[in-house]
Amino acid sequence: RKEVEQDPGPFNVPEGATVAFNCTYSNSASQSFFWYRQDCRKEPKLLMSVYSSGNEDGRFTAQLNRASQYISLLIRDSKLSDSATYLCVVIVGPGGYQKVTFGIGTKLQVIP
């Protein structure tokens, strides 16, 4: 089993739709979780940190389910500009020693 798994998609959704992505992780000791957005041929940019209590930023909501070992990203009212690849990141280890694992990314295409 991969350490971090994502459905690569593509997810093709119409403008205005709600879309959700999941990312599962295998290491129960994982401590920090993030969602990054990556546009074609660009570097990843932080979208959201994922907190245990869940967090929301405008149209974006991130959730963490430790029992089932997955994180999720919900995008409401999709815009054309949301078209990108969404990468989940899982970090194991506090302080100095840490292991960082990215998922393969989920490609989202929002269509007019």
Next chain:
Amino acid sequence: DTGVSQDPRHKITKRGQNVTFRCDPISEHNRLYWYRQTLGQGPEFLTYFQNEAQLEKSRLLSDRFSAERPKGSFSTLEIQRTEQGDSAMYLCASSSRQGQETQYFGPGTRLLVL
């Protein structure tokens, strides 16, 4: 611009040559990471520094790869005797020890080995 910078942005080399990439992190960040990304894949962790100490190295980092961060500021990644399979985007990221350790990425160095 106070973000992470990388140099060069593009590099074309012939198989067998050595290449060196540089990363300048955000100035107050003490952690620095190197990743490799190929088409259709997420970034793969290569190595990680906290200040000048290299704390983690992936098994992906073969003996042809070496990274340094001599003064705890900028870092270099060297690939010796390049192979065609080394063609990829090499990304650098930095983070602060405070907070949730959010990593901020540089624009990457795109390497093509002919």
